[in-house]
Amino acid sequence: MHIEKGGENVKLKEVTKLRGVYSHKLYQVAEMCNIFEKRVFIREADYVLKEYQNLVVEVFRHGYDERKMSDVWTFPAALMYSLSIITMIGYGNMVPKTAYGKLATVIYALFGIPLYILYFLNVGDALAEGFRWIYRWMYKCGTESGNDVTESTKRIIVPSTACLWVIAAYVLTGAVMFGAWERWDFLDSIYFCVTSLCKLGFGDFVPGANIYAEAGSHNGNQTKLMINFVYILFGLGLVAMCYNLMREEIRRETEGV
Known part of the structure; x- marks a missing residue:
């Protein structure tokens, strides 16, 4: 920045x-x-x-x-740029103009991408463990025998449908948020959330376009851009969580065969 x-x-x-x-x-x-x-x-x-x-x-x-x-390189905008580098989304709306900026981007990518891969693996495991505990607790509360199923609950695998519901709810939340802040229609907001969480990054929809255009509310708009940053970063962690849980279910089904 x-x-x-x-x-x-x-x-x-x-x-x-x-x-x-x-x-x-x-x-x-x-x-x-x-x-x-x-x-x-x-x-x-x-x-x-x-x-x-x-x-x-x-x-x-x-x-x-x-x-x-x-005006372009504000702190929240620089955060979004950094996120697009390490996650390999690469929206392409912000690019360095100076030689030092391009060199810094190359060095940042070389060190940042491996760190993001570690984040993806570790945060995915942590969120998966937390979600697994919540699901088993809810399963235990929903049974009549209570403590008698303690051992059986340890063998319960979170179904893929639960993971899909979590991702769908997160995408819908983002669609409502981006639709209100960026003035996109609902389909465009869904499209942006899915492509971002899948790390496609076509660049046709980028958070911050209308945020910058609005006048008279600079501080509030920068706060919204920070929330966008957190949404995408946490969403990528949720994707890693669902990947771990669904992999566990597939492995159990394969062992059963």
């Missing part, structure tokens, strides 16, 4: 320069053309404007952002 925040938005300077150059060209066209030669003026002005339009479109294709670097 510190490296990129102090950098300069080269594309912004380029567009500002283009605007000045083509404003001067339009002034020259107006100065050269006779006021009675309307068709000539329209033709020449149209040529200048189309040339300017094509250049601006080309700049947009190469990542033009009209915001200053200090």
Whole structure:
């Protein structure tokens, strides 16, 4: 964040320069053309404007952002960028512009991705153990014999349907949250949550687009972006949990065969 925040938005300077150059060209066209030669003026002005339009479109294709670097690289936005690197989601909405930023990204990925894999394994095991205990406790409370089933409950395997219900509830919660904050429709919100938790990261929907666009509530919007970060990070842990529980069920079924 510190490296990129102090950098300069080269594309912004380029567009500002283009605007000045083509404003001067339009002034020259107006100065050269006779006021009675309307068709000539329209033709020449149209040529200048189309040339300017094509250049601006080309700049947009190469990542033009009209915001200053200090507005882009806020702390919550940098957290989301870091998360997209180590989880390998890679939304692609934020990219380093400076050479030092690109170098820092490479080094961060080399060390961060192995740490995320450890997080995925360890947090998945911990959440699976906790969910397994809750499921067995609920099973024990639902039986009539109470303490007599203590030994049998230890052999109970959490079914895959329970895991799917947990993931479905989490995705629906995220869909409601992102739909309200990002102004996406329900299907787009579901699509974003599923692709993010599956680590696809197409980049067509990215948290923070409308958050940045809103004015007058900067602090609240940054808080929402932090919550988005926690949602995705914890959701990836839930995916690891469900993977462990479903693997356990499949292993038990295989042993039974």
